[in-house]
Amino acid sequence: QAKEMIDKNRDSDVEIKKITNQIERCKKSISRFDTEIKEHNAKIQENKKSAKEDEKKAKIYEETAKYHESLIKECKEKSEKCSAEIKEFEINIKDAVSANKERE
Numbered sequence: 001q002a003k004e005m006i007d008k009n010r011d012s013d014v015e016i017k018k019i020t021n022q023i024e025r026c027k028k029s030i031s032r033f034d035t036e037i038k039e040h041n042a043k044i045q046e047n048k049k050s051a052k053e054d055e056k057k058a059k060i061y062e063e064t065a066k067y068h069e070s071l072i073k074e075c076k077e078k079s080e081k082c083s084a085e086i087k088e089f090e091i092n093i094k095d096a097v098s099a100n101k102e103r104e
Contacts, residue, residue: 026082040068
């Protein structure tokens with residue numbers, strides 16, 4: 001019976017480790033998306049400035065800005081998905097910790 005409890009605790013610890021690793025990967029993704037958002041915003045500002053300086057290129061720059069805005073939207077959606085996954089993983093960790101405590 002003690003061996004069974006040890007095995008269950010080990011399984012829970014492995015599951016917690018997996019979930020913790022998934023959380024870290026999601027956090028890194030969110031950070032990367034935040035960086036991309038900043039880069040796209042910088043590109044938009046650069047393009048808007050250039051558009052004012054050169055009217056002939058204004059349409060191209062506006063289209064490029066729209067493209068980067070769509071990439072920002074995509075990054076935000078992915079970031080929100082990662083945030084939701086983190087919340088789910090945190091709940092799973094709490095459940096695993098509770099299960100460990102109940103076994104003890």
